[in-house]
Amino acid sequence: MKYNFENKVAMITGAGSGIGQAASLLLASYGCNLCLVDLNEENLSQTKARIKQDVEILIKVGDVTDTVFLKQCVDVIDDKFKRLDFAFNNAGMASAALSIADLEIEMWNKQINVNLNSIFYCMHYQIPLMLKTGGGAIVNTSSILGTVAARNRSAYIAAKHGVTGLSKAAALDYADQNIRVNSIxxxxxxxxxxxxxxTAEIERKHPMQRLGKASEIAELVSFLLSGDASFVTGANYAIDGGYVTQ
Ligand SMILES: NC(=O)c1ccc[n+]([C@@H]2O[C@H](COP(=O)([O-])OP(=O)(O)OC[C@H]3O[C@@H](n4cnc5c(N)ncnc54)[C@H](O)[C@@H]3O)[C@@H](O)[C@H]2O)c1
Incomplete structure (x- = not known):
């Protein structure tokens, strides 16, 4: 086993699909207990069904923009485990391709809520529980579009750049309290x-001429959560086949 996360507890949002599901499976393979959060109940059940290891799994169905729901998630983790070691704040949504004049204000607000505000809300409730047991590690999902821009994706780009800055800010706030915060x-x-x-068009945008796999992202997440990254905080990790290097 690459990492031993036995007796550790992780909260993962967007755990029903894609990157969040891959991270859930990988952390479980290291013995980590999990609180899996997603809007989609059926997908969460599939994630749970794919975990074969003998780890404790809490399933929480709800919206990461709902602060009452998020507080309840952390309260349930506290009741059951009395600790929270890791958070992977990853739930997010894509945006339609629209220029600024054409993007409805309502859709702007939704993008900012789901892709940025939720990350603040998650950390706001997670951090006090982490501090109770002496610290923890947080990974927030940004994007290449949290580093560079692309046309007609203003809300997603603004939200993901916000996640980049928010992760740095959180890293500094808690650097001397043993909570590390990084963005991917x-x-x-x-x-x-x-x-x-x-697919062919977006493959060509990457110097490696291919798309990434969710399992490759999960590997980076587990490294950043692990003790192997004990001196890594406030970092913004590109994992993009060379995309932002161009
Ligand atoms: N796939 C990519 O190319 C890519 C690239 C860069 C960044 N990202 C980011 O990675 C993260 C995960 O994306 P993915 O590619 O795995 O997508 P995905 O659609 O496979 O998974 C996202 C999950 O988040 C959940 N979700 C969405 N809104 C939610 C909400 N309000 N409350 C609770 N759950 C919610 C969805 O139900 C879904 O299960 C997102 O933040 C996304 O912006 C993805």
Missing amino acids: HPGYIETPLIAHFD
Whole structure:
């Protein structure tokens, strides 16, 4: 086993699909107990069914923009485990391709709520529980579009740049209290989120000429959560086949 996460507890959002599901399976393989959060109950059940290890799994169905729901998730983790070691704040949504004048204000607000505000809400409730047992590690999912821009994706880009800055800010707030916070910046990854994209076109945008796999992102997440990354905080990790290096 690469890492021993036995007796550790992780909260993972967006755990029903794609990157969140891959991270859930990998952390479980290291013996980590899990609280899996997603809007989609059926997908969460599938994630749970795919975990064969003997770990404790809490399933929480709800919306990461709902602060009452998130507080309840953390309260349930506290009741059951009395600790929270890791958080992977990853739930997010893609945006329609629209210029700023054409993007409805309502859709702007939704993007900012789901892709940025939820990350603050999650950390706001997670951090006090982490501090109770002496610290923890948090990974927030940003994007290549949290580092560079692309046309007609203003809300997603603003939200993901916000996640980049928020993760740095959180890292500094808690650097001397043993909570590490890092963000990850995937290129285009083969998940349902990009199912409607033209695969050949987006493959060409990556110097490695391919899309990433959710399992590759999960490997980075587990490293950043692990003790092997004990001096890594406030970092914004590109994992994109060279996309932002161009
Ligand atoms: N796939 C990519 O190319 C790519 C690239 C860069 C960043 N990302 C980011 O990675 C993260 C995971 O995306 P993915 O590719 O695995 O997508 P996905 O669609 O496969 O999974 C996202 C999951 O988040 C859940 N979710 C969405 N909104 C939610 C909400 N309000 N409350 C609770 N759960 C919610 C969905 O139900 C889904 O299960 C997202 O933040 C996304 O922006 C993805």
